[in-house]
Every structure is written in structure tokens, then in C-alpha cells.
Amino acid sequence: MFAVNINAATTAEFALLQSDLGLPITQQQLREARASLDPTEKRALTGLFYDFSRVSERNLNLPNGYPDLVALAKNLRATKRQLRQYQREYGEAADRVRHQVAQNPNLFEPATAVPEGRYLLSELSYFNGFAASLTLNEDGSGVLNATESVPFNWSQVESGILLTLSRSLGIYRNGVAAQPDYFAEQLHLSLSKDPDGNLAASVSIPGSQSAPWYTRMVALDDLSAYSASDFFGQWSMSFAHSASQERHYDINLFSDGSARVESGATTDFTHWQLQGAQLELTLDNAPYRMYILREFPLGYQLLIEYDGEQGKVMVPGVMVRHQKTSFDELNYTRTWNLLFRQGESEVFSIDEDNHYHYLWRRNVWGDKQDGKLVQQRFEFAGIDTLWCDVSLLQCEAKLTAAYRLLSVHGDLIAVEYATASNPLSAGVSKRQLYVFELSDDVLSTPRLTDGIFKASSSGAFAGTASLYGLTEQGVVHLQGGQHCEPFSPQPYCAEAIYIGEQKYWASMAGEDIKLVTIDRSTTRYLTLTDADQQGITLCLREDVGLQSCNETNSLYYQFLAPNLDIEYVVSGEGALQPSVNTVSYKQSFETLILPERGFELDEISGCQGVLKESDNGTLLYSVTEPQQSCTINASFKRTAPHVGRNVVLVNNGDVPHSWYMDIHRNGTGTLTTRTHVVDFKITQQSESVYVARLNGGRTVSVRDGQGKTHIVTGFAFEYQPDGAYLSWHHDTVFKRTVFTTQIQFAKDLEALAIDPQVLAGQWALTFGEYAESQQTHTQQHLLFNLNADHTGELRAGEQTPWAQQHELNWSLTEQNRLRLSARSGTLIAEFKLIRQSKWGYQFVIEEVKKTSSGYHNDWFQHGAGFAYQARSAATATGATGR
Structure with a gap:
């Protein structure tokens, strides 16, 4: 079959032509297999074998068990493992060898003539690489269809074709959609062919320093034909849309020519057909033509028009x-090598705890749920945080991204990466397709790569560096990522490395990293001199040629952040609950403040933290990126009963009177009436007296529960041995007390234990004299029915022009609260029934949905009142009396 001399190129071809079924056994099978070979992979492997077969500065040795290159080539898995190791260890040098062998006419025969016609160009190494169709006309004109359609003139000189474009074309080489890497006015195609005449084109930009890239070049009529039955079933399809924006679809192709297409946002039913190597399908109401370039073990590579x-x-x-299949059925705790993705070369491993380990960052938290590998964000006590210990009751992990296993072939796996608020539902906001090769290679760092500072273009990986050097002066943190200069004449963002407090622009310079200070005043170079499983030794110097690496300019950086010693000192009746059990260097954390009943936080300090209060009143002490061990001190004091959200009630009759106040620890507060929402400030005047004044000298009208309305500018709480008192006052020249009454705080009252069956029936509810309006049939008088099946109906404003009705659901909570919710929206209210009489129940509403400007006029409000249960039809006679 190999009726040619054995050299590095034919040995590489011999290795790549092997499949699970062995080598091709007929000439036709050989031609088809050769036509599908990836030109880039073939040249990379040729470079490896070429380096093995000669004396070079790398002094390569064959792995144990392989006496010669042909023996190694017979084991494709071992060959690819050796190629990966070669590329990782020698990086730029390996690339140079690959380009040298590609230009060697003894290894790759030049193609001297190309007939006119239409050709497809594709980098088979990448699902998001360079792709185009070329139409070469006899008169030297043509059209290039890539990310846009551009006419050109062409000429052929020996084995090269020069395209002179009518306008510049954006070329994407990093897989990033935001900006092309190059703008080309011309493209040069250097052509070679295999023994069967299959073409490969090395594409370069004349006058550019960019390296050439290798494509398969095939005439449209020479594509292999497929059968429609090859495509029946369920598929995931992914492609780069204009400007490299990626599209992703789940597609079911049925034998009757129909298709079901899910984009993550919509589901469409359409038709499909296959003609030779062209699959035609409608996506998002637009026609697409897919040219099938080649089959690979998990599916097909395409060019999409x-x-x-x-x-x-x-x-x-x-x-x-x-x-x-799912990850429940796969041994995935191995090393993952990302394939076919231009601009991303991620290598990482996953351990038995489902944690991720990247080349430059270790121990990134992960989990497995329902057969999917998931990444999560965290909430601690209801507040978003970067991380908390999920073993803690207050820590909740929220799903934010997931890898879903689509298919497996040997060590190759295809996965869908989805990110959204609920990435496992149909409403996915972003999905991407990845192919990985799993291996048992040990994750090692033999040389520096741009992965130490270059962030993933997709957001699917967290591999940028986070390394920690220990010195006598403290920890030196090395971080990779992006830095932006927003205030420059042209806002500028680029890859950067932070070493301690020093910031550098970063780029590869051979095997080193070139570092330029942000103000561009100083240049330094970072060199890797040693590495182990726990970290690496880096040398920082200004002149690589004149300075050698030594103990003075070198530092060992470990992958894992050192732990800090955080101490907690608490006095008084309360406790602190940190969001993590162990705090490491620059690991932000929260501390939940847990006062005992009747007590509150007095003071908290230490670790440069900030006190935060959540919407539900929970207090947390937030510490951001601590850099040294420290102590948090907290003290607790007895709480003033009025602090918090309070329904303050006067129980001096059948229908209790009430006011609603929300008072914060800092003494600010809000008084809510039916017609006003006013702010105030309350201060402690003595051990038992607290005085509040409405902000801005405002006045508000309140009723006293005895049928009278008063204009007030403030109020005071006084705590006596026999209970709490509330006095309202009006300030003019001097403070005048309007009225005083003994009160209770609703939060101190226990809810009655109620049998749910007792609640079924018709109820009339009034808030007593809380509402300032003198009208009847207003919000303070509501009628509702509770049915035995936990549905119901609310009627408000009967006999008024604005009469309203809501369909209800109701339930009794574990805390014996009656919870009502409107089925038409988000309105809710929770009742606490506090006393019972023969007519019904006294109630308090402490939880209710309201707007920023006040209450809904057809719904419940905060406050206390009386609910009467109608046990039979009411009549005028039955209502006679007091």
C-alpha cells in the first residue's frame, strides 16, 4: 500500500490511517481515508517523526517498548500521546519543525496546477477555524466566501496561488468574536498533494508575521457522497456564525424528511434533505446548506453556507x-485534553471529588448531579458569595453551568457546555459543543504557555493562573487575566499578569513570557526553571542574555493558596457562623451574625470587614480577599423590642388597632400608613425611653383607636415594668404629647394552632380603625372565601367603581400562619391568628406584598384586625343589635 520510500511523512500517514478496524485493505478505502486526513495533524506528526529520525538539540528518545518509529506509528494512541508531550515540552520549537517539514518538497509533493472551479477550504483541526469556498474562474477572477463574500483576482505561480482581494477580509485566529486578529488584503495558498491527488493548502497572509495555517482543499464535486440513513437520529450541531458568534442546536432528523430543531430558546419543526454531501436544513426560519467534509468518530465536520x-x-x-449516556457511566476522573478548538488549548484533570485542576490553577470546585458535571454559584444566608462550605446549613449552591455528556468513542467524548440561570432546562441562554480526549497523562507544567495569562474565550474554563509565592515579607500572588486602561484616548484591554502589586502586559517570547509594566517603562522576562506537582519555580529578570537565573531572582510558586488563621472573639448572647471552615489567602468570606432571641449585635470589627444587611434583615460581616491572619471581634447587647419590622397593636376591644413600622439597627426607620410612607430617626433618650422624629419636619395623621385622628411629627417608646407604651407627639415650639397608649409587638405573640378544616368558609375582614379614610367598602374591609380544596376568592371594594376580585390559593404553614396568594400574580399575605372569640379571630398580618409607593388597594396590608366567619346567610334581622 505504501509503494513509496519510508520517510517521516509516510510514517505519519501510516499512523493516522489506522482506525478501530485496522488499516484500509482496498485501494478505494485507502483513497477515502487519505482524503479525510487532517493536513495540520499530518504535518505535526511528520515534524515529530522527523525530529526523532535526526540528531537535533532536543535529543529525543523513543518511549520504552518501541524499538523504531514504525513500531510507535502502529500504536496511534501512543503516537498521539507522544505528540502531545512533544508539543507541550517544546512548544514554539515544535511549531518551527512543523512549518519546516511542510515546506520540504521531499516530504510533501507540491501541486503544480489547479483547474478552475469551486473549492472548499477548511482547517480540519478546528471546529472554529478558517473556512472558505473559492470560486476560481478561467479569466483570473473569483469569489471568496468566508465570514463575508469578497471578489478577488488570482494567479498561480508554480505550487502557489495568490489571491488579491477587492477589500480587506477579517481573519480570526483566536476563536474570539469581538475583533479579527488580522485584516488581509491578500492571501497566499501554498499547495501540496498526496499520492491520490488530494490537495492541502498552506494559507498565509503576505507581509504578515502570522504563521501559516493548513487546510484541506477539495473541489466541490469531489466530496464523498453519503446516504440519508447515515443521518437519522438525534444530533447536536454547532457552528460559528458571522464574526465567530457560535450557534448551537439540538436536531432530530426523521426518516420521513421532517426535523425537530431546538435552539435552547425555541423549538421548530421543519424539513431536511441530503443530496450527495450536502445537507439542507432550515434553522431559525433561514435556509442553510451543510457540506459534509469528513466523518470523525463522534460525528461529522461541516462547512455551513x-x-x-x-x-x-x-x-x-x-x-x-x-x-x-451520562457521566454516571463514564470514568471521567482523568486528564481532559480539549480538541478542535482554535484559540483554546485547555488541559485539565478532574479528581474523585469532582474538583478541576488546570495547568496554572488547581482545586476549582465542581460537582456531579443527575449524570451531569456542574459548576455553581453560592448563596450564604441568602446573599451571593464566591464560595461557601456546602456542608453548612446556610450555604446553598445554585446551578450556573453544566457539562452534559453527548457521546463517547474510546477516549473521545463530546459534551455540551451550558450556562444559564437554569442550564439544564430548555431555556438555555448559552450552549457550546466541545470534544475532549481523555487520558491517563499526569497533569504537568514543563514550560510556560499563554494559558498562564490568557482567559478562556468561551468562559467554560477557569484555567488562568493563580499562584502563590511565600517570602519572608509575606505572600506574593501571581495572577493571569486581562487588564484594561479605560481612561486612555482609546480604551484598551489586553492580557496581563499581576505579580504582587506590580501589573504587566503579558505576551509569549519564545519559551519565556515578556512582561511590560503598564506604563510601558520597564520590560522583564519570566522563565520557568523547575516544576513539580505542587508548584513551579519562576525566574524574573530584565535581560535574558546577560542575567542568569539564581536564588535572588527566582521564587517557588505553589498552586494552592496558603491557609490563614482567622480567629473569632465573641462576647454577649450571640454567635458567629463563617461561610467557610478554612480560609485561604485572598479568599473572600462572609460571617453570619446570630444573636440569641432578645439580643442584637452591638459591635463587630476586624479583618477589614464590612457589615451588610440582607433584604430579610439578616446581618453578615463580609471580608474581601484577606491577605493575612486576623481576628474578628463581636459583641452582643439586649435588643430594644421595637427594632425590626413591627406591627404595633393596641388590643383594647374586639378589633385591635395597629400601626406598622420598620426600624433598623442604626436608628433609621419607616412608618407606613394607608396613605403615607414616612421616614424617621429614632434615638435612645434614657435606659427605657426611645424618641423618634419624622424626617424633614413632616407631619402625618394617625388614629388613636378611639375614633379620633391626630396630626403628629413623631413618637416615643417607653418600657415600664408593666409593659411597653407608645406616645405620639407634635412638635411646634415645644413638644406636646398628643396621646399615649399601652402596646404589644405582634412578633412577640404566638400564633394559635388551627385545624385547616376550621378555616374553610366565608370570611369578612376589617383592619379596625387603622385606615385614615372615613369611607366604607375600602381596603380595610375585605371579603374572602376559603374552599376545602385550598382554593378561594377575595373581593375588595364592593359597591364601589373599583371593585376587585382575586382567585386565591391558601395553605397553613408549619408556623401556623394562614398564607393566601393570588393565582393571577405575585400577591401574597400571611396571617397570624392570635386570639379567638365566638365571632372569629383577631389577626395580625406581618408579611404582605406591597409596592415601593404603598399597598395595593385591592389586597391586604400590614396590620391587626378581626376576621369574622359567616356560618350562615346574613339577614337584616340577624344583624340587628349592638
């Missing part, structure tokens, strides 16, 4: 067949 604003657009794509 659709109508753009200025003509035909051609982008790369992939479709992967679904299998009924």
Missing part, C-alpha cells in the same frame, strides 16, 4: 450524534 448581507457566507461547523 447561508445568505449574509453581502452574499454567501461560509463558516465551519460540527454535528455530533447523541448516545444514551
